[in-house]
Amino acid sequence: MKKEIVIIGGGASGVSAALGFAEKGIIPTIIDVGMRSDKKHQAVGNQYDYRKDNDLYDLMIGSELEGLSNVLDGTSLPPKLTTPMNNYIISGSEELSPIRSSNFSAIQSFASGGLAAAWGAGLYRYNDEDLGSLPLRSGSLEPYYDRLSKEIGISGENDDLSQFFGNDNTLLPPFRLSKKAEHLYKNYQNKKKKFNRNGVFIGYPRLGVLTRDHMGRKQCDYSNFETWLNDIPWVYNPAHSLDRLIKENKIKYMSGIHINSWSRKNGEIIIEGKNIQDGSPFRKNTDTLLIAAGTINTTKMVLRSKRDTKSRLNILDNPLLQVPLIFPAFLGSPLDKSAFGMTNLNLIFKSPDSKKTLQGSIIELTSPPRSVFFERFPVSSVLNLKMIKMVSPSLLAMFLYYPSSPDEAGSIRLTNNNELEIEQKDYVTEREPVKKIVRALIRMGAWTHPLIIQQSKPGYAIHYAGTIPMRTNTTSEYESSINGELHKEPGVYIIDGAPFSHISSKNLSFTIMANAMRIADNISKGK
Amino acid sequence: MKNGEAAKIYRSIFRKDIPGIVQQRFENPSVKLESAFPESDLIKYRKIIDRISDLAAVEYASRITGTNQLLIKKFQIMIYLGECMPGNFNVFINEKRGLIRTLLMFTTIPFNSVYKFIKGFLALKIKTK
Numbered sequence: 001m002k003k004e005i006v007i008i009g010g011g012a013s014g015v016s017a018a019l020g021f022a023e024k025g026i027i028p029t030i031i032d033v034g035m036r037s038d039k040k041h042q043a044v045g046n047q048y049d050y051r052k053d054n055d056l057y058d059l060m061i062g063s064e065l066e067g068l069s070n071v072l073d074g075t076s077l078p079p080k081l082t083t084p085m086n087n088y089i090i091s092g093s094e095e096l097s098p099i100r101s102s103n104f105s106a107i108q109s110f111a112s113g114g115l116a117a118a119w120g121a122g123l124y125r126y127n128d129e130d131l132g133s134l135p136l137r138s139g140s141l142e143p144y145y146d147r148l149s150k151e152i153g154i155s156g157e158n159d160d161l162s163q164f165f166g167n168d169n170t171l172l173p174p175f176r177l178s179k180k181a182e183h184l185y186k187n188y189q190n191k192k193k194k195f196n197r198n199g200v201f202i203g204y205p206r207l208g209v210l211t212r213d214h215m216g217r218k219q220c221d222y223s224n225f226e227t228w229l230n231d232i233p234w235v236y237n238p239a240h241s242l243d244r245l246i247k248e249n250k251i252k253y254m255s256g257i258h259i260n261s262w263s264r265k266n267g268e269i270i271i272e273g274k275n276i277q278d279g280s281p282f283r284k285n286t287d288t289l290l291i292a293a294g295t296i297n298t299t300k301m302v303l304r305s306k307r308d309t310k311s312r313l314n315i316l317d318n319p320l321l322q323v324p325l326i327f328p329a330f331l332g333s334p335l336d337k338s339a340f341g342m343t344n345l346n347l348i349f350k351s352p353d354s355k356k357t358l359q360g361s362i363i364e365l366t367s368p369p370r371s372v373f374f375e376r377f378p379v380s381s382v383l384n385l386k387m388i389k390m391v392s393p394s395l396l397a398m399f400l401y402y403p404s405s406p407d408e409a410g411s412i413r414l415t416n417n418n419e420l421e422i423e424q425k426d427y428v429t430e431r432e433p434v435k436k437i438v439r440a441l442i443r444m445g446a447w448t449h450p451l452i453i454q455q456s457k458p459g460y461a462i463h464y465a466g467t468i469p470m471r472t473n474t475t476s477e478y479e480s481s482i483n484g485e486l487h488k489e490p491g492v493y494i495i496d497g498a499p500f501s502h503i504s505s506k507n508l509s510f511t512i513m514a515n516a517m518r519i520a521d522n523i524s525k526g527k
Numbered sequence: 528m529k530n531g532e533a534a535k536i537y538r539s540i541f542r543k544d545i546p547g548i549v550q551q552r553f554e555n556p557s558v559k560l561e562s563a564f565p566e567s568d569l570i571k572y573r574k575i576i577d578r579i580s581d582l583a584a585v586e587y588a589s590r591i592t593g594t595n596q597l598l599i600k601k602f603q604i605m606i607y608l609g610e611c612m613p614g615n616f617n618v619f620i621n622e623k624r625g626l627i628r629t630l631l632m633f634t635t636i637p638f639n640s641v642y643k644f645i646k647g648f649l650a651l652k653i654k655t656k
């Protein structure tokens with residue numbers, strides 16, 4: 001008798017595989033740590049109207065001082081992960097999977113929905129160039145991108161960026177641009193031939209954020225509460241699909257369980273872990289195991305199962321530059337309170353004289369607390385406050401991502417006491433394109449300078465991949481086949497970012513999801 | 528908590544009296560923060576709080592010279608706590624166009640910064656010996 005299919009992880013990849021099985025009428029079991037937030041908040045309306053009359057302590061700081069964690073612990077977590085309502089997304093990381101690293105800021109999630117409960121929801125289809133040396137072509141992912149688009153509801157526009165993002169007829173209308181983004185986009189449109197000749201292209205992002213009601217979820221209300229509240233319905237969170245699948249009895253879901261490893265007995269796969277409430281041991285047998293614990297924890301599980309504390313595996317993340325954009329025309333202007341406080345535009349840099357295609361996400365900064373800007377200006381605290389008030393409304397930020405391949409990889413290893421150790425040298429980023437991008441942005445009305453551009457610490461892009469590369473023919477125990485199967489481990493599939501031994505500058509998660517669904521589809525054909 | 532520490536920091540940043548609730552809220556993170564610093568840093572910090580009136584100048588000089596992390600972090604905590612208060616809405620959020628005000632502010636930055644740096648730097652040298 002065939003055993004039930006087990007998926008470890010209830011994040012973007014695990015849920016995508018479950019959606020794939022559900023369509024084929026197969027009911028898998030998802031085993032997940034699956035933290036949830038027990039906090040609810042009654043904040044309504046626009047953030048800036050709300051804060052005129054209401055104390056923000058519960059939303060911004062919290063009883064466990066979550067909102068001050070970057071100050072108190074010296075971390076540099078993205079603002080959303082520090083708000084009391086959203087801190088659950090990363091809670092338990094230190095206890096369940098401590099990581100030692102001097103230079104890699106690894107962020108893990110043990111929440112239902114995983115890291116995507118906090119993501120910017122930039123969802124991009126990879127073309128063949130993006131897939132690079134991977135033994136996978138975009139044609140084999142297209143049907144799954146389409147199916148996931150229907151589930152998620154992706155907004156955007158077929159514009160100048162379609163040549164990089166693909167033409168997509170299922171897109172919801174794009175967002176209303178913030179005033180500064182509109183200013184930039186108009187200036188781009190006016191002289192776009194010239195910008196394009198220099199390799200710079202601008203257009204709307206593809207976001208898993210609703211501009212129309214979709215699958216029972218409400219459209220965005222431009223309230224700027226995205227950083228502050230949990231379970232914002234218009235930003236897709238895999239937990240939305242997870243909850244629907246549970247309700248429709250299309251999956252069995254076991255939460256509160258932390259899996260350590262698997263072993264084999266009489267041809268069966270025995271999954272072992274513990275119940276995180278009472279520490280009691282957990283065991284389950286299967287013949288088909290899909291591991292979707294997120295690249296870092298999947299790698300840990302594989303290394304633990306092989307009791308290997310010697311091997312160092314590659315780990316990738318996108319090198320990332322943070323580019324502040326100051327709009328002189330908006331200096332001293334009122335804060336754009338109803339702006340869409342996430343990515344408003346994308347920039348692509350692709351030029352014949354540069355080896356790499358770069359992607360920039362141009363982000364409106366109206367959602368996070370204003371205090372995150374404190375001391376960003378090299379002036380006294382009193383002037384810093386004035387700058388926050390009068391200058392921050394004229395700022396956007398661009399996250400400029402570089403692709404990454406094994407020659408830039410860091411290394412990940414299991415230590416003798418079952419902790420992970422990640423080492424990564426500082427990235428060396430090609431700066432010539434940056435100069436060209438800066439020149440173009442200045443012509444579009446945004447001032448910036450290479451001297452104020454900051455290179456983020458490795459790990460900060462949070463697009464982890466490449467530990468268990470996908471190969472046409474696997475030869476080592478840390479490689480997976482095109483169908484996700486781990487070398488010489490029949491029935492064990494790796495379905496998250498781990499098999500991607502090359503990542504493009506376009507955010508990776510939509511491709512991880514499409515690949516997970518593709519693998520599930522292939523497995524169901526054999527069932 | 529040190530005598531009037533929270534009130535002094537709050538006044539240095541916001542130029543007004545600290546609301547009682549902010550004073551209370553400051554205590555917990557302050558204790559947590561101090562536990563991560565060695566005794567020598569705490570002694571220096573207490574001298575700064577007790578002996579120097581222009582804390583903003585000292586904080587600025589410390590930021591520029593990369594010293595007195597405890598003071599810098601206490602300022603950061605106070606900024607967050609201050610932002611929580613609806614009474615500070617106008618301190619953080621601009622609702623009116625103010626280009627002239629902004630340009631004027633820019634003209635004062637070099638003078639203010641040099642003045643504050645020297646003042647803070649000297650205060651640290653002289654008063655925390």
Ligand SMILES: Cc1cc2nc3c(=O)[nH]c(=O)nc-3n(C[C@H](O)[C@H](O)[C@H](O)COP(=O)(O)OP(=O)(O)OC[C@H]3O[C@@H](n4cnc5c(N)ncnc54)[C@H](O)[C@@H]3O)c2cc1C
Nearest residue numbers: 009010011012013110114115116120121122259294507509
């Ligand atoms: C602030 C932020 C912004 C981002 N923005 C974007 C973006 O715009 N676009 C984009 O493409 N990507 C973005 N990302 C990255 C994206 O969120 C991740 O790539 C994606 O969510 C990874 O999904 P995953 O399912 O592979 O892993 P994870 O999200 O890490 O999920 C892992 C799941 O496995 C479970 N789990 C882990 N270990 C175990 C274990 N041992 N036992 C049982 N269960 C376990 C966890 O509970 C969780 O449910 C962003 C991330 C963050 C934090």
